[in-house]
Amino acid sequence: MPGAKVYDQTTATRLNLGSDNQIASVDFRRADGSTGTAAGKVVVVAAHGIETPRLLLNSKQEGASNGVANSSDQVGRNLMDHPTRLSWAEAAEPVWPYRGPLSTSGIENLRDGDFRAQRGAFRIEIGNDGHSWPTGAPTTTAADLAMQGLRGDALNEKIKDVTSRQIRLASLVEQSPDANNRVTLDPDKTDANGVPLPRIHYDLDEYTRAGLDAAEAAHEEVFAAIGATNVKHAVDTQGAGHIIGTVRMGDDPSQAVVNADQRSFDHSNLFILGSGTFPTSATANPTLTIAALSLKSVDAIAETVR
Ligand SMILES: Cc1cc2nc3c(=O)[nH]c(=O)nc-3n(C[C@H](O)[C@H](O)[C@H](O)COP(=O)(O)OP(=O)(O)OC[C@H]3O[C@@H](n4cnc5c(N)ncnc54)[C@H](O)[C@@H]3O)c2cc1C
Numbered sequence: 001m002p003g004a005k006v007y008d009q010t011t012a013t014r015l016n017l018g019s020d021n022q023i024a025s026v027d028f029r030r031a032d033g034s035t036g037t038a039a040g041k042v043v044v045v046a047a048h049g050i051e052t053p054r055l056l057l058n059s060k061q062e063g064a065s066n067g068v069a070n071s072s073d074q075v076g077r078n079l080m081d082h083p084t085r086l087s088w089a090e091a092a093e094p095v096w097p098y099r100g101p102l103s104t105s106g107i108e109n110l111r112d113g114d115f116r117a118q119r120g121a122f123r124i125e126i127g128n129d130g131h132s133w134p135t136g137a138p139t140t141t142a143a144d145l146a147m148q149g150l151r152g153d154a155l156n157e158k159i160k161d162v163t164s165r166q167i168r169l170a171s172l173v174e175q176s177p178d179a180n181n182r183v184t185l186d187p188d189k190t191d192a193n194g195v196p197l198p199r200i201h202y203d204l205d206e207y208t209r210a211g212l213d214a215a216e217a218a219h220e221e222v223f224a225a226i227g228a229t230n231v232k233h234a235v236d237t238q239g240a241g242h243i244i245g246t247v248r249m250g251d252d253p254s255q256a257v258v259n260a261d262q263r264s265f266d267h268s269n270l271f272i273l274g275s276g277t278f279p280t281s282a283t284a285n286p287t288l289t290i291a292a293l294s295l296k297s298v299d300a301i302a303e304t305v306r
Pocket of ligand 1: 055
């Protein structure tokens, strides 16, 4: 882009307010410790669901006493993931994992229905990575079989037999927004840039836990239908790495941080992009929606620059 400057290895540390409640500039610190300030007509923050609220909350100042873009007190709140129920088993026949994409297919038609009044929905991902996620297979498979006393050709044959039949299911469960699940700033600890570390409170409510239980029951059903044996379920709920919420989108400035263009209600030249703006999590992996919403924001950003 003509006139664009890219600063790599550089961390934004604070947003500064100017006149008319606009964001006038962004303070930053380079990896070598030097600091600077960037200014522009529009500021776009796209640092994901933890770092974005961290930056906004760290920008407390006159005119933004609760942090930038936070007159609603919603910045940092409603942190979500897709809590995941992980199950694995041995199929009756070879399914040939460890080749091709990580996930070969999924069961996607369980994502909606009247049951959502009672519990979270889920989608089932059929893993193609054998038992590597839950057990560290195939290395651990070989070690386990050797520990059972198998050696030489017998060990070799058994490794081939077992690994070719390893099947894994992971259900990504809808998590409902909860204002108490939130990112705040650590009152004592800071990073090398002097920015307070994020402090995270995160829990699962009954609605979400009921979704995880239903997912486990569905896994049992699938495994039974294909005659799988040695069915196991992870004791702990897994995370999907899908950080959602913390700068929620909405219609009401008193309840949300950004509008449908991902424009801050408080500062009209500030756009906040990413899955942080999702008001709910649903069950789908987030990145295509992040991209779609970002493309939608481009028109509003361009209009503001003009
Ligand atoms: C293990 C794993 C598996 C996943 N699998 C899938 C999948 O299959 N499908 C899917 O849709 N999604 C998946 N995701 C989620 C996906 O990675 C995220 O949705 C996506 O990366 C978010 O993009 P983003 O640009 O908003 O944030 P990020 O990719 O996190 O980019 C944010 C950037 O901001 C930078 N940054 C942060 N703070 C500052 C600051 N203060 N100053 C300057 N820069 C800063 C960071 O360094 C980073 O480069 C997965 C995530 C994980 C962890």
